[in-house]
Amino acid sequence: MLADGVDDETWLYHLQRGEYSHWLREVIKDAGLAAEAGGIEKMPDVPAGETRALIRVAIEKRYTAPA
Numbered sequence: 001m002l003a004d005g006v007d008d009e010t011w012l013y014h015l016q017r018g019e020y021s022h023w024l025r026e027v028i029k030d031a032g033l034a035a036e037a038g039g040i041e042k043m044p045d046v047p048a049g050e051t052r053a054l055i056r057v058a059i060e061k062r063y064t065a066p067a
Contacts, residue, residue: 003056008048015041015051033062 003011014020018041025034036058040051 003052006052011048011052015048020055030062033058 018038021034021038021041024030024037028034037055040046040054040058043051
């Protein structure tokens with residue numbers, strides 16, 4: 001996942017600005033995923049790695065075919 005290459009400081013900067021949910025809503029056109037990401041963006045004091053993992057799980061459950 002592309003987010004793995006983003007350092008924690010940059011990840012949190014964009015997370016706290018709500019940019020991931022905005023991108024998912026406006027570019028990907030997935031309102032449900034954007035809402036889930038928006039909830040993650042509002043979680044105070046959660047480490048970057050954990051929020052990255054939560055957003056990854058949300059994306060994978062919608063866009064990854066079962067094995």
